[in-house]
Amino acid sequence: MTTHAPITNSGNAISQSAVLENLAEVRVMIRRRKRNDYLFSVIGLLALMVGLITLLTLFINLVMDGYPRFNLEFLGNYPSRRAAHAGLLSAWVGSILVMLVTFVSAVPMGVAAGIYLEEYAKKNWLADLIEINVSNLAGVPSIVYGLLALGLFGYILDLGQSILTAGLTLGLLILPIVIVSTREAIRAIPVAIREAAYAVGATKWQVVSQHVLHYSFGGILTGVIIGMARALGETAPLITIGALTFIAFLPPSPVTTTPPFLNFEWLSSGFTVMPIQMFNWLSRPDHAFHINAAATGAIIIVVTLLMNGTAIWLRYKMRKKIKW
Amino acid sequence: MDTTAPVKAESRNLSFFYANGNKALKNVSMPLYENKITALIGPSGCGKSTFLRCFNRMHDLYPGNSYEGQIVMHPDNTNILASGVDPIEVRMRISMVFQKPNPFPKSIYENVAYGLRVRGEKNKRIMDDKVEEALKGAALWDEAKDRLHDLAFNLSGGQQQRLCIARALATDPEIMLFDEPTSALDPIATAHIEELMSELRKKLTILVVTHNMQQAARVSDYTAYMYLGELMEHGNTNSIFTNPSRKETEDYITGKFG
Numbered sequence: 001m002t003t004h005a006p007i008t009n010s011g012n013a014i015s016q017s018a019v020l021e022n023l024a025e026v027r028v029m030i031r032r033r034k035r036n037d038y039l040f041s042v043i044g045l046l047a048l049m050v051g052l053i054t055l056l057t058l059f060i061n062l063v064m065d066g067y068p069r070f071n072l073e074f075l076g077n078y079p080s081r082r083a084a085h086a087g088l089l090s091a092w093v094g095s096i097l098v099m100l101v102t103f104v105s106a107v108p109m110g111v112a113a114g115i116y117l118e119e120y121a122k123k124n125w126l127a128d129l130i131e132i133n134v135s136n137l138a139g140v141p142s143i144v145y146g147l148l149a150l151g152l153f154g155y156i157l158d159l160g161q162s163i164l165t166a167g168l169t170l171g172l173l174i175l176p177i178v179i180v181s182t183r184e185a186i187r188a189i190p191v192a193i194r195e196a197a198y199a200v201g202a203t204k205w206q207v208v209s210q211h212v213l214h215y216s217f218g219g220i221l222t223g224v225i226i227g228m229a230r231a232l233g234e235t236a237p238l239i240t241i242g243a244l245t246f247i248a249f250l251p252p253s254p255v256t257t258t259p260p261f262l263n264f265e266w267l268s269s270g271f272t273v274m275p276i277q278m279f280n281w282l283s284r285p286d287h288a289f290h291i292n293a294a295a296t297g298a299i300i301i302v303v304t305l306l307m308n309g310t311a312i313w314l315r316y317k318m319r320k321k322i323k324w
Numbered sequence: 325m326d327t328t329a330p331v332k333a334e335s336r337n338l339s340f341f342y343a344n345g346n347k348a349l350k351n352v353s354m355p356l357y358e359n360k361i362t363a364l365i366g367p368s369g370c371g372k373s374t375f376l377r378c379f380n381r382m383h384d385l386y387p388g389n390s391y392e393g394q395i396v397m398h399p400d401n402t403n404i405l406a407s408g409v410d411p412i413e414v415r416m417r418i419s420m421v422f423q424k425p426n427p428f429p430k431s432i433y434e435n436v437a438y439g440l441r442v443r444g445e446k447n448k449r450i451m452d453d454k455v456e457e458a459l460k461g462a463a464l465w466d467e468a469k470d471r472l473h474d475l476a477f478n479l480s481g482g483q484q485q486r487l488c489i490a491r492a493l494a495t496d497p498e499i500m501l502f503d504e505p506t507s508a509l510d511p512i513a514t515a516h517i518e519e520l521m522s523e524l525r526k527k528l529t530i531l532v533v534t535h536n537m538q539q540a541a542r543v544s545d546y547t548a549y550m551y552l553g554e555l556m557e558h559g560n561t562n563s564i565f566t567n568p569s570r571k572e573t574e575d576y577i578t579g580k581f582g
Contacts, residue, residue: 123387192426196488198385200439200495201416210441215429321475322429 059301066295078248083288090247091277101167102231107224110178118186138176145173146240161242164267169237174227181223185216218318225311229304235275247272274300329357332529336394343388348374350553361530363544371553372533376501380418381411419492420501424508425484427476432468435476439495454494462490463520482513502532518543541565549573
């Protein structure tokens, strides 16, 4: 730190004591103004804590309740009338298969729709209307999707109470999430990069496929994973379309040992998923089943957190390579 | 200075309207002489960038913009603003370097090769040769030849701008547009780019927008002074700077306003 010589030329400068007095006043004023900073940070932190602590309490509670079931047997057993022998096998396999259908149906459609709206659609009232509708769809209660799916997939298309119906229903549910995150990821690409590509003579599709999709991949993926994490926990729409709650068999395996090695019978199989199994156990009077439900709840939360964590990590990794 | 250089392109009564109805160019008629550098000067918002971006139909990317008048390219006499002319064709003949270096987040090689890839070039040898030629043309080869597959972002700002010039050069354009190419660069990098422009003039025709009057005086053969969307004066750079025919031009270049 440098020290300044005291002001000696007191003839025309402000006197030293006046300077000191003024400085003291300024400091008081700064302190007073900074009190608001402090106050807000405390309020913000408290607000944050309410959410975090609630979730954490819930999670710890579930883990403590479900502790006796954390073993491989729980994951490897079918449901059973005896709680200690009941397991999650058909539920987690069902969840994975349903998620597979959801992924395959929602992602290509959602990404294509997002690209179309952002890059191709003319900006007019119709585009605005679609935009408002897509945002609204994200807020529609999931049970409404369930009813829609029951009518459309279950009855009109006659797909039955199958994995296919469930996957498509959840696909519909997360479609708006995928569309919105695709559009946001695309919008984050600077105009300058787009113009650079057009300026060397690229067509729209070349710009989209070689630049836009490429650079927005991380953002789109993040949205997809968050959407999938939401779908994983959905219960209401699947109950509406008639998911079974007690399943002691696995759907036929999608992969076979004989050519053509792929089998699509599983799509029309009945199924259950983790949240439904949890709901089923929870609604039984026998307390022993509540332990199973708690363990399932903890597993769903962990998987969801893992998925969201992966999304954040992927976004970070992809952003590091791209600097605008 | 010879005034007999052939005309490479010329705007004829060019007016331009943005989507909001703002008439940004008013009846601009101006030639670009072949293998010469024409500089556009004028205060902010006078329409010089708008004028430049008409030449590669960048305005077509945004809905609602419209042109009136013509930009005719020689020797083929094509009006590049005609609705029957595909903007992609125009951009393949006229390339552009932007204000801020805007390399793609790809390797140095891929940045330069992109214009060729867009055209469907698949032959690796031709591509390698073209990339080398373009990087040499942009005076970047010596610095970049050992790191062609590094990300372009690892280059300095001045190098990035030369990379953008190489990208614009790789496709052998007839005209190159520079939109304030050095406004984001330090003086040394600026000097490099200016030197490069004088070099490039041997191969192609250049139109450059600049905020910097010294730069216009240093690099250009012809200078155009624009104000409020109108072309106030166009002529030989020497005469514009030493003996402007209009009072407004003189006021601007002597720093009385702007």
